[in-house]
Amino acid sequence: MTACHETLTGTRVGSVLLVGNPNVGKSTLFNGLTGARQTVMNAPGTTVELHVGTWRDVDASVTDLPGTYSLVARTPDEQVVSDALRSAPDAVAVVLLDATALSRSLYLLAQVGTDRPVVAVVTMLDVAATRGAVVDVARLADLLDIPVVAADPRDGDRSGALAEALTQARPLQGLPHCPPEPLEAAERLFGWVEAMIAAMGATAPVRRTRSDAVDRVLLNPWFGGPVFLASMWLLFQLTTTVATPVTGLVSRWVATLAEAARGVLQPAGPWVEGLVVDGVLVGVGTVVTFLPLLAIVYLALALLEDSGYLARAGFLADRWMRTLGLDGRAMLPLVIGFGCNVPAIAATQTLPSARQRVLTGLLVPWTTCAARLPVYILLAGIFFPERAGTAIFAMYLLSLVLVAGGGLVLRRTVFRDVQREPLLLILPAYQRPRLRPLLLSVWARVRGFAIKAGRIIVATLTVMWLLMAVPVDGGEVGGPVESSLYGAAAQAVAPVFAPAGFGDWHMSAALATGFVAKEVVVGSLAQSYAVQDAAQASASGELGDQIHATLTRTSGGAPAAAALALMVFVLGYTPCLATVSEQWRRFGARWTLGGIGMQLAVAWLLAVVVFQVGAFLARLL
Amino acid sequence: MHLGECRLDQDVVVVTVDLPPESRLRMWEIGVHAGAVVRVTHRGPAGGRVVAVGGARLALDAATATNVQVEDTR
Numbered sequence: 001m002t003a004c005h006e007t008l009t010g011t012r013v014g015s016v017l018l019v020g021n022p023n024v025g026k027s028t029l030f031n032g033l034t035g036a037r038q039t040v041m042n043a044p045g046t047t048v049e050l051h052v053g054t055w056r057d058v059d060a061s062v063t064d065l066p067g068t069y070s071l072v073a074r075t076p077d078e079q080v081v082s083d084a085l086r087s088a089p090d091a092v093a094v095v096l097l098d099a100t101a102l103s104r105s106l107y108l109l110a111q112v113g114t115d116r117p118v119v120a121v122v123t124m125l126d127v128a129a130t131r132g133a134v135v136d137v138a139r140l141a142d143l144l145d146i147p148v149v150a151a152d153p154r155d156g157d158r159s160g161a162l163a164e165a166l167t168q169a170r171p172l173q174g175l176p177h178c179p180p181e182p183l184e185a186a187e188r189l190f191g192w193v194e195a196m197i198a199a200m201g202a203t204a205p206v207r208r209t210r211s212d213a214v215d216r217v218l219l220n221p222w223f224g225g226p227v228f229l230a231s232m233w234l235l236f237q238l239t240t241t242v243a244t245p246v247t248g249l250v251s252r253w254v255a256t257l258a259e260a261a262r263g264v265l266q267p268a269g270p271w272v273e274g275l276v277v278d279g280v281l282v283g284v285g286t287v288v289t290f291l292p293l294l295a296i297v298y299l300a301l302a303l304l305e306d307s308g309y310l311a312r313a314g315f316l317a318d319r320w321m322r323t324l325g326l327d328g329r330a331m332l333p334l335v336i337g338f339g340c341n342v343p344a345i346a347a348t349q350t351l352p353s354a355r356q357r358v359l360t361g362l363l364v365p366w367t368t369c370a371a372r373l374p375v376y377i378l379l380a381g382i383f384f385p386e387r388a389g390t391a392i393f394a395m396y397l398l399s400l401v402l403v404a405g406g407g408l409v410l411r412r413t414v415f416r417d418v419q420r421e422p423l424l425l426i427l428p429a430y431q432r433p434r435l436r437p438l439l440l441s442v443w444a445r446v447r448g449f450a451i452k453a454g455r456i457i458v459a460t461l462t463v464m465w466l467l468m469a470v471p472v473d474g475g476e477v478g479g480p481v482e483s484s485l486y487g488a489a490a491q492a493v494a495p496v497f498a499p500a501g502f503g504d505w506h507m508s509a510a511l512a513t514g515f516v517a518k519e520v521v522v523g524s525l526a527q528s529y530a531v532q533d534a535a536q537a538s539a540s541g542e543l544g545d546q547i548h549a550t551l552t553r554t555s556g557g558a559p560a561a562a563a564l565a566l567m568v569f570v571l572g573y574t575p576c577l578a579t580v581s582e583q584w585r586r587f588g589a590r591w592t593l594g595g596i597g598m599q600l601a602v603a604w605l606l607a608v609v610v611f612q613v614g615a616f617l618a619r620l621l
Numbered sequence: 622m623h624l625g626e627c628r629l630d631q632d633v634v635v636v637t638v639d640l641p642p643e644s645r646l647r648m649w650e651i652g653v654h655a656g657a658v659v660r661v662t663h664r665g666p667a668g669g670r671v672v673a674v675g676g677a678r679l680a681l682d683a684a685t686a687t688n689v690q691v692e693d694t695r
Contacts, residue, residue, distance in 0.1 A: 069647065069650045069651055070646075070647070070650045072646065072650075074643060074647065098677070099676070100675070100676035100677050101651075101652065101674070101675055101676060101677035102675070102676075103652050103675060104650065104651055104652050104677065107650060127676075128676050131676040132676075133675065133676040182642075182646050183642060183645065183646055183649070186646055186649045186650060187649070190649065190654065208630075208662075211678070212662055212663070212678075215662070215663050215671065215678075216663065219663045219665050219666075219671060221664065221665065221666045221667075224665065224666055225666060311680070312680075315665055315669060315671075315680040316665070316666060318667075318669070318682060319666065319667040319669075319682070322682070421644065422640060422644050422681070422682060422684065422685035422688075423669070423680060423681060423682035423685060424644075424647055424648065424651060424679065424680075424681060424685065425679070425680040425681075426651065426677060426678070426679055426680075427671060427677075427678040427679070427680050429678075
């Protein structure tokens, strides 16, 4: 029935390949067949995501391939589909046909089913009916002479019918011979498609639908923009106002657990206690703290996608994003980034091409997330008490400039191959999202983050703890930071920041900690200055005085310029370890490390320029 | 005339698609080719158009819409 083989992944994956146009219901069918027994992985050598799962009823592995309109690949995603099919010639391809766009779907079926066993699954029958296009599935099966299953994967379990159909899978017969030239081949295949459509009598006049009526408002040049901005605002609120209390609650649970563990492990000595609690447990806690936020954002994205609005959002934002050479849908991750960069990297999944996903993923760290705000507030409060709001607002403006400027520069350099292509975007009909497939998809993605990004976070935090714990002066484990290997490294690095006016080990240590999470920068400063209660660290207190004194010394009498440069550096450099882990998971080591290098270089250069210009002006005034 | 000049809900036949070969192929693949009957259903912001191609709806930016030459079905 189904074949087992080595696929392009080099492992025993996929005897059933799901193929279809974007938004045809492949992932929903995949979730229905495999349930929670699925993993998310990148196709080898690419940043294209593949979902692989086990379909227990027929003892087969199922691969959910990216959506495509054709096997003549134009994007890395489409190339993955093409390669996956070529590398598994005996695998059964289950091709999903969109009843609302049967011509387009049959064209893909003709390409896939030339020389391999295929089964067709017709979806969107209900939507097609509302549009006046009735598809006779039995007649279609007769004409194609392959098994055809009528199934809306969004409704009920049709796995039994599909399992039965798999036993009858066979290649298509009667296809025209296609020349190698793609346009000529397309013309011939469409001749075959049109003959099929004519034989079915499936052509129907275009009819106004409920989705068309909704689009009258949502795509209206006057109302569409405000509705789009409101939906983006809502998304931003989800990542901040809604997620913050949940994240805080989980964070407190983790802290309570850590304290309990500390009590239990104390007799084992400072090394064991520190390694387990401050290394491993804090690392696991960091991962767990992100899970509710990610779940909320994944759910929101799935809702937007499943409802059909995501494609409209891409259409509405296309003009703005086109100036940066990005797809309109890139607006979504960039908006989320202002709440938190981690789910923003995850949200790049909504972009149709892998190169666009990487490009957007490299720009996301320059959207100034909420975790950077306490650093701005502290420094602006100390150095610009009368104009703190303006200084913070300037950071948000600079963030927009960095995203736009970075996008333009990257598009003209390493992403020259990302062409400004015409916008050809299929708008799926609006649909009521279904809870079970949504939750399964959220679960698979959250689990993927916890396992893959979690490993990197826990390992890095454990190494950081070791650096902080190892004394360089023969002192005790867990002594003052400046006496540790970490403190020594911070002192060694500090001169690098001298041209930016903040060449001091307190600052470099806090910035290194900020690489792990920006939330801890203020706490790290308080710790290094031995301010007793980090929670009380404020501009007007002891910490404010000490930072002011330090920057006055390191800047040669222009502390405000140095503070502004420090704020700019905090905005521009790597946001946090969790973001890096998510980038690594999705885009691989090369892009992640390249991105870190780019962010550090840009942040340092900008900080130096800001300080030098600021100090010069301060001397003039 | 081109798609950007069509009235809303007017059935038109595609005459030519003046785009680079790769984009023209993609237009073929999603159903916009010489002889296909299409209909502009919405005008979007910045001159974009939503076109009904059979039962499907296709969003095009303004520049692409002007590159699709059409004529009235009557």
